Amino acid sequence: MxxxxxxxxxxxxxxxxxxxxxxxxxxxxxxxxxxxxxxxxxxxxxxxxxxxxxxxxxxxxxxxxxxxxxxxxxxxxxxxxxxxxxxxxxxxxxxxxxxxxxxxxxxxxxxxxxxxxxxxxxxxxxxxxxxxxxxxxxxxxxxxxxxxxxxxxxxxxxxxxxxxxxxxxxxxxxxxxxxxxxxxxxxxxxxxxxxxxxxxxxxxxxxxxxxxxxxxxxxxxxxVGAGNVPVIIDESADLDDAARKITASKTFDNATSCSSENSLVILDAVYEQAIAALERNGGVMLTADEKRQLEEAMWIDGGLSRHIIARKAPEIAQIAGLKRPELQSATFFMVEEQHVGKDYPFSGEKLSPVLAVYRAGDFDRAFEQTRRLLDHQGKGHSCGIHTDDDAHVRRLGLEMPVCRVIVNQAHAFANGGNFDNGLPFSLSMGCGTWGKNSISDNLxxxxxxxxxxISRTIVPNEPTTEDLFGTYLNKYGLASS
Missing domain, CATH: 3.40.605.10 (Aldehyde Dehydrogenase; Chain A, domain 1)
Structure with missing residues (x-):
């Protein structure tokens, strides 16, 4: 943020x-x-x-x-x-x-x-x-x-x-x-x-x-830590539902939220269909030349331009000098990206209705791409996934360095608490030690x-050596002196 x-x-x-x-x-x-x-x-x-x-x-x-x-x-x-x-x-x-x-x-x-x-x-x-x-x-x-x-x-x-x-x-x-x-x-x-x-x-x-x-x-x-939310779309996702939610989230308040999606990592098996679903919801994929032109306008001396932040997509197109007619009525822009890091600014937080889109051969590759994005920026904050595969969700929860995994939801609405999930309503997202924060929950x-x-005495609950070490010593024996 x-x-x-x-x-x-x-x-x-x-x-x-x-x-x-x-x-x-x-x-x-x-x-x-x-x-x-x-x-x-x-x-x-x-x-x-x-x-x-x-x-x-x-x-x-x-x-x-x-x-x-x-x-x-x-x-x-x-x-x-x-x-x-x-x-x-x-x-x-x-x-x-x-x-x-x-x-x-x-x-x-x-x-x-x-x-x-x-x-x-x-x-x-x-x-x-x-x-x-x-x-x-x-x-x-x-x-x-x-x-x-x-x-x-x-x-x-x-x-x-x-x-x-x-x-x-x-x-x-x-x-x-x-x-x-x-x-x-x-x-x-x-x-x-x-x-x-x-x-x-x-x-x-x-x-x-x-x-x-x-x-x-x-x-x-x-x-609280910086956001740079990556969201995976896997082969089991309801693509139309995912596209509607991503669009609603990414465009809400012109993407001022640190919980807005910044990158999509889409599996090969559904890549074309997912992009088509996003386009039906007003997204427009930029050409390579348009992407370069937008990058020059969005980042000045290494920082996000204040003229671009939190603007509507057509306004951004005008500022960047993007002339294609479809861009004048777009809801949000998409740019294809392959790389991550400071030399690839679309891989970071954009605070605007612009999505970086990555293509992954399978879930393992999508997982690693998501980790790379978070290691670059936003570690500890959150990630999302659109899926019907609970094993994918569980792996993100067990292994991804984030404090929140948002499943099949519009990320900007869900991450800070929503009426249909159990997270506390907040505008401040703790990112744990991954994000150099002292808390890992919603403030x-x-x-x-x-x-x-106040502490009062209770019936003593003092274990014996056998209670605590019996299994260990039976397995490994006494240590030599």
Whole structure:
């Protein structure tokens, strides 16, 4: 996932320290008051803040402002994303305990008690300047924390408007406004780094520069990894179903999601039929010359062009000077690729309705091609497969270095939780140690909690030497001294 970089190196000034210290002091005062809320009161606050975005008129205003100021995505899809992600998160949290005793295990003599982490600093990207801060805020408030948002420069206007809506809802339920704050305009690298330094927990979604800065701040931090989703289509797939889902996912919000498909790895046996199915859904395969022309327009000095990111396919065609009539009405573009690496930029994340397409002789080759793509970029994040062969699914789960394997679903919708799967609704995907992250699941409310455990004595459960070593010693005998 790419966003405007807020922090590239440690920078601080006395003014930045003082500015952030004032915000943190206000947040701590509000959090101390909020910590005394019971579960019912907390859930009311969470619902209020969610309504700040789900309210239809506010959602539209925020979506329009987000597209206007960031130039990323499209209004109608952002409206859908804002509502769906927030509604799904509220569903996940309805029965979740986050205050007081949350679990009792009498057989172990343990009682688990949820405690706040304190003040959270949340760095959020320009790709989702309303949905992501709302998601983080709801999760933080569910744990009786305060939160201070650090939006990207492009996303700041939308985040500021969102904060105003949240404050209005906090007023309605009588909760302290300072539970949710934002760095002052304009957000700078210095204030963002100071936020990371002064809060109790940092959660970062966005550029990997920001993630690395959070990890080096000295504050406990949760960062997420880069996406570069490869999806396999094998010989048992329902090709029309796969094509519809891939199209819906790849074109949603002009592919701003880090969970959008970036490469398809299609088995030889169904390659031509799969491409035809994708073409029936509006995809257009570029010629070799068109591919070269698009590459020159999409990558400038080794980086994705801001003029291409999150644009509709016909707009990309115009920017790249692609004249073929079919391209002016295309839903997305496909480019055939064989190689992987920095010299082959289509093998990486594209943040646009452009798919790299690889051809594989069999599933073993498709598996290895998928691994190469992830080793290049996106390791730990996720992969997908369209198949009716559970052995293929199981192998991906057992061997592929990813935290999520999405089966027969539209990847961008499913990966961050959907109403028809069991993943937690989130806009922040942990990538485990493969992606240099501290978590391997979808960022959720439990990551914003401390857990205190009360331990009482139980009937002793002490094993004998025979219990633990009997089988081993019977097989190998005693070791010589």
């Amino acid at each position: 790419v966003s405007s970089t807020q922090v590239s190196q440690r920078q601080d000034t006395p003014d930045a320290r003082a500015t952030v210290a004032s915000l943190v002091a206000r947040a701590r005062a509000a959090q101390v008051e909020y910590e005394h809320y019971d579960q019912k009161q907390v859930d009311e606050v969470v619902t209020a803040v969610a309504w700040a975005l789900v309210h239809p008129e506010r959602n539209r205003r925020l979506s329009e402002l987000a597209v206007e100021t960031t130039g990323l995505g499209n209004v109608e899809d952002k409206i859908t994303k804002n509502r769906r992600k927030t509604m799904g998160l509220l569903r996940d949290l309805q029965q979740a305990k986050s205050v007081g005793v949350i679990q009792e295990l009498p057989e172990l003599g343990l009682v688990e008690i949820a405690r706040p982490v304190g003040v959270v600093g949340a760095v959020v990207p320009s790709t989702n300047p309303a949905a992501t801060p709302t998601n983080k805020t709801i999760n933080a408030l569910k744990g009786r924390n305060a939160i201070i948002l650090a939006p990207s420069p492009k996303g700041q206007a939308a985040c500021t408007l969102l904060l105003g809506f949240m404050h209005a809802e906090l007023d309605r339920v009588g909760a302290p406004r300072d539970l949710v704050q934002q760095l002052p305009t304009p957000v700078s690298k210095a204030t963002t780094y100071e936020l990371m330094n002064q809060v109790d927990l940092v959660v970062v979604t966005g550029s990997q520069n920001n993630v690395r800065s959070a990890y080096s701040s000295g504050t406990p931090a949760i960062g 959720n409310y439990r990551h914003y909690l401390n857990i205190t455990r």
